[in-house]
Amino acid sequence: MTQVYNDREGTKNMNVWTSKMLAMSLAGHDKGSLYVVLEEKSGTDGTDSYLLSDGKHRTLSHPKRKNAKHVQLITHLPDTVLARMQEITLDAHVRKILKNYSASVRQQDAKDSSGIMIEAVKLQVKQ
Secondary structure, three states, X not given: OEEEOOOOOOOOOEEEEOOOOEEEEOOOOOOOOEEEEEEEEEXXXXXXXXXXXXXXXXXXXXXXXXXXHHEEEEOOOOHHHHHHOOOXXXXXXXXXXXXXXXXXXXXXHHHHHHHHHHHHHHHHHXX
């Protein structure tokens, strides 16, 4: 994480984040929410936690700290999403990453479900 200049204001208050994971919340009021994992932290008592951002409610300047057992990490990501995650400087970048990932999952689900439907039709035709 390094300091860079903010494009809009010219102030030195933004961080450059790199990430290789997304996370889905498994517990709490945000259950089911998708986040970009910014950082992994280890506590003194042996508990692990993650700093998470969604770019809207939890921004890069105020990430959410979430216990590791309350999140499901998503490490298998499409190349298009991974390319965007190399340099995250704005909340808009985080929102774009999450939007692209959601779209790719929906697209994959559509392919999978259409394949299942085609196989089901083929089985019905053969009988």
